[in-house]
Amino acid sequence: MPIGPARMPLLDHLGELRRRLTIIVVSVIIATLVVYEATPTIVDVLIDSVREYIPGGQLAVLTALGGFTVRFKVALYTGIVVCTPIIIWEILAFFLPALKPNERRWVVPTVLAMVVLFYLGMVFCYFIALPAAFGWLYEQSSALARVIPQAEDYINVITLMETGFGIAFELPLVVFYLTALHAVPYATMRGGWRYVYVGLMILSAVVTPDASPVTMVLMFAALISLYEISLAVARQVIIIRDGKQALRWTREDYAHRD
Template sequence: MPIGPARMPLFDHLGELRRRLTIVVVALAVVAVVVYFATPALIDLMMEPIKEALHGKPLTVTSALGGFTIRFKVSLFFAAIICSPIVIWEVMGFFLPALTPKERRWVVPTVAAMVALFALGMIFCYFIIQQAAFGWLIDQTYAFGDQLNDAEDFLNIFMLLEIGFGVAFQLPLVIFYLSILHLVPYKTFRAQWRMIYVGLMVLSAVVTPDASPVTMLLMFAALIALYEAALAVARYIIIARDGKAALKWTREDYEQHALD
């Protein structure tokens, strides 16, 4: 990865940023054009987990421009996924010069964890959430009327759910770094678990775009599991690095220990 010098004139930094943004935009555009021709097969793949909820009815497009708009959105969605390594590569190349050698050692594992958690969130959503969410939503209509399976509406919700779960699954990384850096002491996470669980419930309601209690509760359960897993890993590292007493440190205790 080409890394520029840490100190550069402002316009050189802007030129570097423009160059990297250009690479990202061109890559997204090229991949999106290629993926566009495969969108019918990709849409079939997207609809696979919710076919049962459709009750055998096909998707419907209600406008002349609708087909192109849908295929364009889907191609951009998959282009963003395919090009994510390039995006990360260019972002890292821009910011790494500002980091110390010690800080740079954390970059690769952090980025790898971010990508893995985002992928895990999307996979979890695809196999567990999509069918439950759409099944509940469509059943609300069939309780009193017939359902028109609007393709754009269905695919928009599908993509928002995938992105929402991918972003929400970054929570363990945030909790992990807050804990091991004692920005929020480990003991605080443990003492305030009731408030944190309520906060996770609110986050689940905000991130899920479909207003389905089924989706919200499934995300809430997943976030609790991820939260507890992140604290377990943070506990192990804190004990291994600073000893068991460090679990009760405040931020001031951590800073004092760093000076000693």
């Protein structure tokens, strides 16, 4: 994909933004149309991880337009997921001209890491979070009344959870760049772990759409693990680049060094 110059008039920047948004929208539309006919198979795959909590193993459509609505939502969601690498690249490429030449070398690894982490979050959700969350929700519902597995409701919860976990799994990149690029000193990030953990707990409650304690605990545990792993990686990068003493530097130390 071509990269525009760093300095352009405002209208040229807006034109560049429009061009990249057009690429994203057209890509998603094409992917949505291509996968629409395969939506029954996609739905079958989506519910496979929670099938034991669906009475009869089959979803129910309760309205005349329900089937089309579900198929369209699934096709659109799948199209967005498939086009995730394009979406991430076009967004980052818009800001690429503003970066210095030595900073641009991080863009491709960043795009690859973002894509891998997003898909990793979805895989974690599919195999671990979804069965646990739907198991807890099914228990709460079946204790009160007969459960009718409405297709639109189940698909909405599944896709929202998958998306939430995919986005939440981008945390390691945020932590890594904040520390490795000296935006937040490693000592501050490491020393303020209690506040970070509280923030991650709040984030877990916000991101999980079903509001079940099981999902929030799983999300919280995953985010803590990712946070600690990203700090460990950033620690090694800082040691290699600046020496072990840099782990104790404050913002003032970095400013003095620069």
